[in-house]
Amino acid sequence: MSGSTLPSALVISLLLVSLLPGPGAAQNEPSIVTSGEVTIGDPALPITLQCNLTSSSHILTYSYWTKNGIELTATRKNASNMEYRISKPRAEDSGEYHCVYHFHSAPKANATIEVKAAPAITGHKRSENKNEGQDAMMYCKSVGYPHPEWVWRRKENGLFMDIANNSGRFFIINKENYTELSIMNLQITEDPGVYQCNATNSVGTHSEVTILRVRSHLAPLWPFLGILAEIIILVVIIVVYEKRKRPDEVPDDDEPAGPMKTNSTNNHKDKNLRQRNTN
Ligand SMILES: *[C@@H]1O[C@H](CO)[C@@H](O)[C@H](O)[C@H]1NC(C)=O
Ligand SMILES: *[C@@H]1O[C@H](CO)[C@@H](O)[C@H](O)[C@H]1NC(C)=O
Ligand SMILES: *[C@@H]1O[C@H](CO)[C@@H](O)[C@H](O)[C@H]1NC(C)=O
Ligand SMILES: *[C@@H]1O[C@H](CO)[C@@H](O)[C@H](O)[C@H]1NC(C)=O
Ligand SMILES: *[C@@H]1O[C@H](CO)[C@@H](O)[C@H](O)[C@H]1NC(C)=O
Ligand SMILES: *[C@@H]1O[C@H](CO)[C@@H](O)[C@H](O)[C@H]1NC(C)=O
Numbered sequence: 702m703s704g705s706t707l708p709s710a711l712v713i714s715l716l717l718v719s720l721l722p723g724p725g726a727a728q729n730e731p732s733i734v735t736s737g738e739v740t741i742g743d744p745a746l747p748i749t750l751q752c753n754l755t756s757s758s759h760i761l762t763y764s765y766w767t768k769n770g771i772e773l774t775a776t777r778k779n780a781s782n783m784e785y786r787i788s789k790p791r792a793e794d795s796g797e798y799h800c801v802y803h804f805h806s807a808p809k810a811n812a813t814i815e816v817k818a819a820p821a822i823t824g825h826k827r828s829e830n831k832n833e834g835q836d837a838m839m840y841c842k843s844v845g846y847p848h849p850e851w852v853w854r855r856k857e858n859g860l861f862m863d864i865a866n867n868s869g870r871f872f873i874i875n876k877e878n879y880t881e882l883s884i885m886n887l888q889i890t891e892d893p894g895v896y897q898c899n900a901t902n903s904v905g906t907h908s909e910v911t912i913l914r915v916r917s918h919l920a921p922l923w924p925f926l927g928i929l930a931e932i933i934i935l936v937v938i939i940v941v942y943e944k945r946k947r948p949d950e951v952p953d954d955d956e957p958a959g960p961m962k963t964n965s966t967n968n969h970k971d972k973n974l975r976q977r978n979t980n
Contacts, residue, residue: 730810731754731756731757731759731802731804731810732754732755732756732757733752733753733754733755733800733802733810733811733812734752734753734755735750735751735752735753735800735812735813735814736749736750736751736752736814737814738814738815738816738817739814739815739816739817740816740817740818740904741790741791741792741794741795741816741817741818743819745789745790745791746790747786747787747788747789747790748786748787748790748816749784749785749786749787750766750784750785750786750787750798750800750814750816751782751783751784751785752764752782752783752800752812752814753781753782753783754781754782754802754810757781757802757804757810759804759805759806759807760804760805761779761781761802761803761804761805762779762803762804762805763777763778763779763803764777764778764779764780764781764783764800764801764802764803765777765778765800765801766783766785766798766799766800766801767798767799767801767811768796768797768798769796769797770797770799772801773785781802783800785798785800787816790816790818791818791844792818792819792820792821792844792845793821793823793844794816794818795816795817795818795844795845795846796816796846797813797814797815797816797846798813798814798815798816799811799812799813799814800812800814815846815847816846817846817847817902817903817904818844818845818846818904819845819902819904819905819906819907820843820844820845820849820900820901820902820904820905820906820907821843821844821845821907822841822842822843822898822900822907822908822909823842823843823844824840824841824842825839825840825841825842825898825909825911826839826840826911827911827912828911828912828913828914829911829912829913829914830914830916831887831913831914831915831916832887832915832916832917832918832920832921833887833888833889833915833916833917833918834886834887834918835886835887836883836884836885836886836887837883837884837887837892837913837915838881838882838883839881839882839883839896839898839911839913840879840880840881840882840898841879841880841898841900841909842878842879842880843878843879843900843907844878845878845900845902845904845905845907846902847902847903847904848877848878848902849878849900849901849902849906850900850901850902851873851875851880851898851899851900852898852899852901853871853873853880853882853896853897853898853899854896854897854899855894855895855896855897856894856895856896856897856910857894861897864882864896870884870885870886870888871883871884872884872885880898880900882896882898884913887915888915889915889916889917892913892915893913893914893915894912894913895910895911895912895913896910896911896912896913897909897910897911898911
Protein backbone atom coordinates (compact mmCIF):
# COMPACT_ATOMS: atom_id res chain seq x y z
CA MET A 702 0.00 0.00 0.00
CA SER A 703 1.47 3.37 -0.89
CA GLY A 704 -0.25 6.33 0.66
CA SER A 705 0.57 9.90 -0.11
CA THR A 706 4.24 10.32 0.63
CA LEU A 707 4.36 14.03 -0.01
CA PRO A 708 5.70 16.05 2.88
CA SER A 709 3.06 18.15 4.46
CA ALA A 710 4.85 21.34 3.46
CA LEU A 711 4.02 20.58 -0.16
CA VAL A 712 0.48 19.58 0.59
CA ILE A 713 -0.30 22.83 2.35
CA SER A 714 -3.63 23.69 0.93
CA LEU A 715 -4.61 26.86 2.56
CA LEU A 716 -8.00 26.10 3.93
CA LEU A 717 -9.89 29.08 5.11
CA VAL A 718 -11.99 28.00 8.03
CA SER A 719 -14.55 30.60 8.90
CA LEU A 720 -16.16 29.76 12.13
CA LEU A 721 -19.79 30.20 13.02
CA PRO A 722 -20.71 31.46 9.58
CA GLY A 723 -24.15 32.70 10.58
CA PRO A 724 -26.13 35.01 8.30
CA GLY A 725 -24.91 38.10 10.07
CA ALA A 726 -21.38 36.77 10.54
CA ALA A 727 -19.36 39.91 10.70
CA GLN A 728 -15.65 40.47 10.05
CA ASN A 729 -15.04 40.26 13.76
CA GLU A 730 -15.44 36.46 13.73
CA PRO A 731 -12.00 34.87 14.05
CA SER A 732 -10.68 33.20 10.93
CA ILE A 733 -8.11 30.41 10.97
CA VAL A 734 -5.95 29.14 8.12
CA THR A 735 -4.68 25.55 8.37
CA SER A 736 -2.12 23.48 6.52
CA GLY A 737 -4.82 20.98 5.54
CA GLU A 738 -5.15 17.24 5.91
CA VAL A 739 -2.13 14.95 5.78
CA THR A 740 -1.65 11.25 5.22
CA ILE A 741 1.02 9.28 7.03
CA GLY A 742 2.68 7.42 4.21
CA ASP A 743 5.01 4.50 3.86
CA PRO A 744 7.82 5.43 4.37
CA ALA A 745 6.55 7.89 6.96
CA LEU A 746 8.02 11.36 6.55
CA PRO A 747 7.93 13.98 9.30
CA ILE A 748 4.72 15.98 9.31
CA THR A 749 3.98 19.48 10.56
CA LEU A 750 0.52 20.76 11.31
CA GLN A 751 -0.03 24.52 11.16
CA CYS A 752 -2.81 26.92 12.13
CA ASN A 753 -2.64 30.69 11.69
CA LEU A 754 -5.16 32.98 13.25
CA THR A 755 -5.50 35.52 10.46
CA SER A 756 -8.03 37.88 11.92
CA SER A 757 -9.69 38.40 15.24
CA SER A 758 -11.17 41.38 16.92
CA HIS A 759 -10.63 39.84 20.35
CA ILE A 760 -7.54 39.54 22.49
CA LEU A 761 -6.03 36.08 22.38
CA THR A 762 -5.38 34.56 25.79
CA TYR A 763 -3.96 31.17 24.83
CA SER A 764 -4.01 28.47 22.17
CA TYR A 765 -3.26 24.73 22.17
CA TRP A 766 -3.61 21.52 20.14
CA THR A 767 -5.97 18.62 20.74
CA LYS A 768 -5.96 15.09 19.33
CA ASN A 769 -9.30 13.25 19.22
CA GLY A 770 -10.65 15.92 21.59
CA ILE A 771 -7.88 15.56 24.20
CA GLU A 772 -5.50 18.43 24.85
CA LEU A 773 -1.91 17.62 23.89
CA THR A 774 0.32 18.40 26.83
CA ALA A 775 2.85 21.17 26.57
CA THR A 776 1.27 22.72 23.49
CA ARG A 777 -0.39 25.60 25.36
CA LYS A 778 1.00 29.01 24.32
CA ASN A 779 -0.13 32.55 23.66
CA ALA A 780 0.51 32.38 19.92
CA SER A 781 -1.69 33.06 16.91
CA ASN A 782 0.59 31.03 14.60
CA MET A 783 0.63 27.46 15.81
CA GLU A 784 2.72 24.51 14.71
CA TYR A 785 2.69 20.85 15.78
CA ARG A 786 5.44 18.60 14.50
CA ILE A 787 5.46 14.80 14.46
CA SER A 788 8.99 13.77 13.52
CA LYS A 789 8.39 10.00 13.30
CA PRO A 790 4.71 9.62 12.51
CA ARG A 791 3.11 6.22 13.02
CA ALA A 792 -0.42 4.92 12.40
CA GLU A 793 -1.35 5.63 16.02
CA ASP A 794 -0.54 9.32 15.45
CA SER A 795 -3.41 9.51 12.99
CA GLY A 796 -6.69 11.05 14.09
CA GLU A 797 -8.56 14.30 14.29
CA TYR A 798 -6.42 17.23 15.42
CA HIS A 799 -7.77 20.64 16.43
CA CYS A 800 -6.01 23.91 17.03
CA VAL A 801 -7.97 25.79 19.67
CA TYR A 802 -7.86 29.55 20.36
CA HIS A 803 -9.18 31.07 23.58
CA PHE A 804 -10.02 34.78 23.66
CA HIS A 805 -10.57 37.38 26.31
CA SER A 806 -14.36 37.70 26.73
CA ALA A 807 -15.25 35.86 23.50
CA PRO A 808 -16.08 32.25 22.64
CA LYS A 809 -13.16 30.00 21.80
CA ALA A 810 -12.56 29.09 18.17
CA ASN A 811 -10.95 26.05 16.54
CA ALA A 812 -10.05 24.44 13.23
CA THR A 813 -9.73 20.76 12.34
CA ILE A 814 -6.83 18.98 10.64
CA GLU A 815 -7.29 15.32 9.73
CA VAL A 816 -4.19 13.16 9.91
CA LYS A 817 -4.94 9.97 8.00
CA ALA A 818 -3.26 6.57 8.05
CA ALA A 819 -4.01 3.10 6.78
CA PRO A 820 -5.44 0.80 9.45
CA ALA A 821 -3.01 -1.36 11.39
CA ILE A 822 -4.45 -4.17 13.51
CA THR A 823 -2.61 -3.88 16.81
CA GLY A 824 -4.40 -6.60 18.79
CA HIS A 825 -6.04 -9.95 17.99
CA LYS A 826 -6.12 -13.56 19.16
CA ARG A 827 -3.83 -15.95 17.31
CA SER A 828 -6.01 -18.87 18.37
CA GLU A 829 -9.15 -19.63 20.30
CA ASN A 830 -9.58 -23.08 21.88
CA LYS A 831 -13.00 -24.13 23.16
CA ASN A 832 -15.12 -27.21 23.81
CA GLU A 833 -18.13 -27.99 21.64
CA GLY A 834 -21.29 -26.38 23.00
CA GLN A 835 -19.32 -23.42 24.42
CA ASP A 836 -19.18 -19.94 22.81
CA ALA A 837 -16.12 -18.57 21.01
CA MET A 838 -15.11 -14.90 20.99
CA MET A 839 -12.56 -13.35 18.64
CA TYR A 840 -11.62 -9.68 18.35
CA CYS A 841 -9.41 -7.25 16.48
CA LYS A 842 -8.46 -3.70 17.41
CA SER A 843 -6.85 -1.14 15.19
CA VAL A 844 -5.11 2.17 14.89
CA GLY A 845 -5.45 4.33 11.79
CA TYR A 846 -7.77 7.11 10.67
CA PRO A 847 -10.48 7.33 9.41
CA HIS A 848 -11.81 4.47 11.54
CA PRO A 849 -12.04 1.35 9.39
CA GLU A 850 -14.92 -0.63 8.02
CA TRP A 851 -14.72 -4.11 9.56
CA VAL A 852 -15.43 -7.40 7.79
CA TRP A 853 -15.16 -10.93 9.25
CA ARG A 854 -14.47 -13.84 6.96
CA ARG A 855 -14.08 -17.61 7.31
CA LYS A 856 -11.79 -19.76 5.17
CA GLU A 857 -13.78 -22.33 3.19
CA ASN A 858 -12.01 -24.44 0.57
CA GLY A 859 -9.12 -21.99 0.50
CA LEU A 860 -11.31 -18.89 0.03
CA PHE A 861 -12.30 -16.34 2.65
CA MET A 862 -16.10 -16.02 2.70
CA ASP A 863 -17.90 -13.09 4.39
CA ILE A 864 -19.73 -13.80 7.64
CA ALA A 865 -23.00 -11.92 7.98
CA ASN A 866 -23.98 -10.60 11.40
CA ASN A 867 -26.82 -12.51 13.04
CA SER A 868 -26.51 -15.38 10.54
CA GLY A 869 -27.09 -18.57 12.47
CA ARG A 870 -24.81 -18.64 15.49
CA PHE A 871 -22.58 -15.69 14.40
CA PHE A 872 -22.74 -12.27 16.05
CA ILE A 873 -20.60 -9.23 15.24
CA ILE A 874 -20.09 -6.08 17.31
CA ASN A 875 -18.27 -3.16 15.66
CA LYS A 876 -16.88 -0.11 17.40
CA GLU A 877 -14.73 2.57 15.83
CA ASN A 878 -11.39 0.82 16.22
CA TYR A 879 -12.56 -2.56 17.57
CA THR A 880 -14.54 -5.51 16.28
CA GLU A 881 -15.74 -8.70 17.95
CA LEU A 882 -17.03 -11.95 16.42
CA SER A 883 -18.90 -14.38 18.68
CA ILE A 884 -19.94 -17.90 17.70
CA MET A 885 -22.55 -19.44 19.95
CA ASN A 886 -22.94 -23.15 20.80
CA LEU A 887 -19.82 -24.35 18.95
CA GLN A 888 -20.21 -27.33 16.61
CA ILE A 889 -17.22 -29.62 16.24
CA THR A 890 -18.09 -30.47 12.63
CA GLU A 891 -18.73 -26.96 11.26
CA ASP A 892 -16.88 -24.34 13.27
CA PRO A 893 -13.16 -25.13 13.60
CA GLY A 894 -11.00 -23.29 11.08
CA VAL A 895 -9.39 -20.01 10.11
CA TYR A 896 -11.23 -16.72 10.71
CA GLN A 897 -10.09 -13.33 9.42
CA CYS A 898 -10.87 -9.79 10.46
CA ASN A 899 -10.38 -7.20 7.73
CA ALA A 900 -10.05 -3.47 8.42
CA THR A 901 -10.35 -1.13 5.44
CA ASN A 902 -10.39 2.68 5.25
CA SER A 903 -9.84 5.23 2.51
CA VAL A 904 -6.05 4.96 2.88
CA GLY A 905 -5.47 1.21 3.05
CA THR A 906 -6.35 -2.18 4.44
CA HIS A 907 -5.03 -4.74 6.93
CA SER A 908 -6.23 -8.15 8.09
CA GLU A 909 -5.29 -10.76 10.67
CA VAL A 910 -6.40 -14.35 11.27
CA THR A 911 -7.46 -16.36 14.31
CA ILE A 912 -7.46 -20.16 14.35
CA LEU A 913 -10.49 -21.64 16.11
CA ARG A 914 -10.11 -25.14 17.57
CA VAL A 915 -13.12 -26.97 18.96
CA ARG A 916 -12.58 -29.98 21.23
CA SER A 917 -15.04 -32.80 21.84
CA HIS A 918 -17.07 -32.94 25.07
CA LEU A 919 -15.07 -36.05 25.93
CA ALA A 920 -11.73 -34.24 25.76
CA PRO A 921 -11.47 -33.66 29.52
CA LEU A 922 -12.16 -37.39 30.04
CA TRP A 923 -9.38 -38.56 27.72
CA PRO A 924 -6.72 -39.20 30.41
CA PHE A 925 -9.23 -41.21 32.43
CA LEU A 926 -10.40 -43.11 29.33
CA GLY A 927 -6.76 -43.88 28.55
CA ILE A 928 -6.23 -45.50 31.94
CA LEU A 929 -9.52 -47.37 31.58
CA ALA A 930 -8.46 -48.67 28.17
CA GLU A 931 -5.12 -49.79 29.61
CA ILE A 932 -6.86 -51.72 32.39
CA ILE A 933 -9.24 -53.38 29.90
CA ILE A 934 -6.36 -54.40 27.67
CA LEU A 935 -4.45 -55.85 30.66
CA VAL A 936 -7.52 -57.82 31.77
CA VAL A 937 -8.04 -59.16 28.25
CA ILE A 938 -4.37 -60.21 28.01
CA ILE A 939 -4.54 -62.00 31.37
CA VAL A 940 -7.78 -63.80 30.47
CA VAL A 941 -6.46 -64.88 27.08
CA TYR A 942 -3.19 -66.06 28.62
CA GLU A 943 -5.01 -68.04 31.29
CA LYS A 944 -7.28 -69.67 28.70
CA ARG A 945 -4.29 -70.72 26.58
CA LYS A 946 -2.39 -72.05 29.59
CA ARG A 947 -5.15 -74.34 30.88
CA PRO A 948 -5.29 -76.91 28.00
CA ASP A 949 -1.53 -77.70 28.56
CA GLU A 950 -2.21 -78.79 32.13
CA VAL A 951 -4.94 -81.23 31.08
CA PRO A 952 -3.54 -84.74 30.36
CA ASP A 953 -3.57 -85.82 26.76
CA ASP A 954 -6.20 -88.53 27.23
CA ASP A 955 -9.52 -87.46 25.78
CA GLU A 956 -11.28 -87.74 29.07
CA PRO A 957 -13.38 -84.77 30.15
CA ALA A 958 -12.01 -82.52 32.84
CA GLY A 959 -13.39 -81.89 36.31
CA PRO A 960 -15.03 -84.27 38.76
CA MET A 961 -15.54 -86.82 35.95
CA LYS A 962 -11.78 -87.39 36.09
CA THR A 963 -11.87 -88.73 39.64
CA ASN A 964 -14.78 -90.91 38.63
CA SER A 965 -12.79 -92.33 35.79
CA THR A 966 -9.75 -93.11 37.97
CA ASN A 967 -12.14 -94.73 40.38
CA ASN A 968 -13.41 -96.75 37.47
CA HIS A 969 -9.85 -97.86 36.70
CA LYS A 970 -9.38 -98.85 40.31
CA ASP A 971 -12.67 -100.69 40.24
CA LYS A 972 -11.55 -102.46 37.10
CA ASN A 973 -8.26 -103.47 38.71
CA LEU A 974 -10.10 -104.65 41.77
CA ARG A 975 -12.44 -106.66 39.65
CA GLN A 976 -9.51 -108.05 37.75
CA ARG A 977 -7.77 -109.00 40.99
CA ASN A 978 -10.93 -110.55 42.20
CA THR A 979 -11.18 -112.70 39.14
CA ASN A 980 -7.55 -113.82 39.61
C1 LIG B 1 1.44 30.59 9.06
O1 LIG B 1 2.30 31.69 9.23
C2 LIG B 1 3.68 31.39 9.09
C3 LIG B 1 4.48 32.64 9.43
O2 LIG B 1 3.99 33.74 8.76
C4 LIG B 1 3.95 30.91 7.66
O3 LIG B 1 5.32 30.55 7.53
C5 LIG B 1 3.08 29.67 7.41
O4 LIG B 1 3.24 29.23 6.06
C6 LIG B 1 1.62 29.98 7.68
N1 LIG B 1 0.88 28.75 7.59
C7 LIG B 1 -0.25 28.67 6.93
C8 LIG B 1 -0.93 27.32 6.95
O5 LIG B 1 -0.75 29.58 6.36
C1 LIG C 1 -1.23 37.18 24.60
O1 LIG C 1 -0.57 38.02 23.64
C2 LIG C 1 -1.31 39.17 23.29
C3 LIG C 1 -0.57 39.91 22.17
O2 LIG C 1 0.78 40.04 22.49
C4 LIG C 1 -1.51 40.06 24.54
O3 LIG C 1 -2.26 41.19 24.21
C5 LIG C 1 -2.23 39.22 25.61
O4 LIG C 1 -2.33 39.97 26.81
C6 LIG C 1 -1.48 37.95 25.89
N1 LIG C 1 -2.30 37.14 26.78
C7 LIG C 1 -1.81 36.56 27.89
C8 LIG C 1 -2.78 35.73 28.71
O5 LIG C 1 -0.64 36.65 28.23
C1 LIG D 1 -14.34 23.06 17.92
O1 LIG D 1 -15.48 23.87 17.66
C2 LIG D 1 -16.71 23.18 17.59
C3 LIG D 1 -17.78 24.16 17.18
O2 LIG D 1 -17.68 25.36 17.89
C4 LIG D 1 -17.00 22.53 18.97
O3 LIG D 1 -18.20 21.80 18.90
C5 LIG D 1 -15.85 21.60 19.30
O4 LIG D 1 -16.05 21.06 20.59
C6 LIG D 1 -14.51 22.34 19.26
N1 LIG D 1 -13.45 21.38 19.45
C7 LIG D 1 -12.45 21.60 20.28
C8 LIG D 1 -11.42 20.51 20.36
O5 LIG D 1 -12.34 22.59 20.96
C1 LIG E 1 -10.12 3.62 19.88
O1 LIG E 1 -11.09 4.60 19.77
C2 LIG E 1 -11.46 5.18 20.99
C3 LIG E 1 -12.59 6.13 20.75
O2 LIG E 1 -12.57 6.63 19.46
C4 LIG E 1 -10.24 5.86 21.61
O3 LIG E 1 -10.56 6.40 22.87
C5 LIG E 1 -9.12 4.85 21.79
O4 LIG E 1 -7.96 5.48 22.24
C6 LIG E 1 -8.83 4.17 20.47
N1 LIG E 1 -7.87 3.13 20.67
C7 LIG E 1 -6.85 2.95 19.87
C8 LIG E 1 -5.96 1.80 20.19
O5 LIG E 1 -6.65 3.68 18.91
C1 LIG F 1 -25.30 -7.53 14.89
O1 LIG F 1 -26.54 -7.90 15.43
C2 LIG F 1 -26.68 -7.61 16.82
C3 LIG F 1 -27.99 -8.19 17.31
O2 LIG F 1 -29.03 -8.00 16.40
C4 LIG F 1 -26.61 -6.11 17.01
O3 LIG F 1 -26.72 -5.79 18.38
C5 LIG F 1 -25.27 -5.61 16.49
O4 LIG F 1 -25.18 -4.21 16.58
C6 LIG F 1 -25.07 -6.04 15.04
N1 LIG F 1 -23.74 -5.71 14.64
C7 LIG F 1 -23.46 -5.10 13.48
C8 LIG F 1 -22.02 -4.90 13.19
O5 LIG F 1 -24.31 -4.73 12.71
C1 LIG G 1 -10.03 -6.57 3.00
O1 LIG G 1 -11.24 -6.60 2.28
C2 LIG G 1 -11.23 -5.72 1.15
C3 LIG G 1 -12.62 -5.64 0.58
O2 LIG G 1 -13.16 -6.90 0.38
C4 LIG G 1 -10.20 -6.21 0.15
O3 LIG G 1 -10.15 -5.37 -0.97
C5 LIG G 1 -8.85 -6.21 0.85
O4 LIG G 1 -7.86 -6.75 -0.01
C6 LIG G 1 -8.88 -7.00 2.14
N1 LIG G 1 -7.63 -6.74 2.85
C7 LIG G 1 -6.81 -7.69 3.26
C8 LIG G 1 -5.57 -7.25 3.93
O5 LIG G 1 -7.05 -8.88 3.11
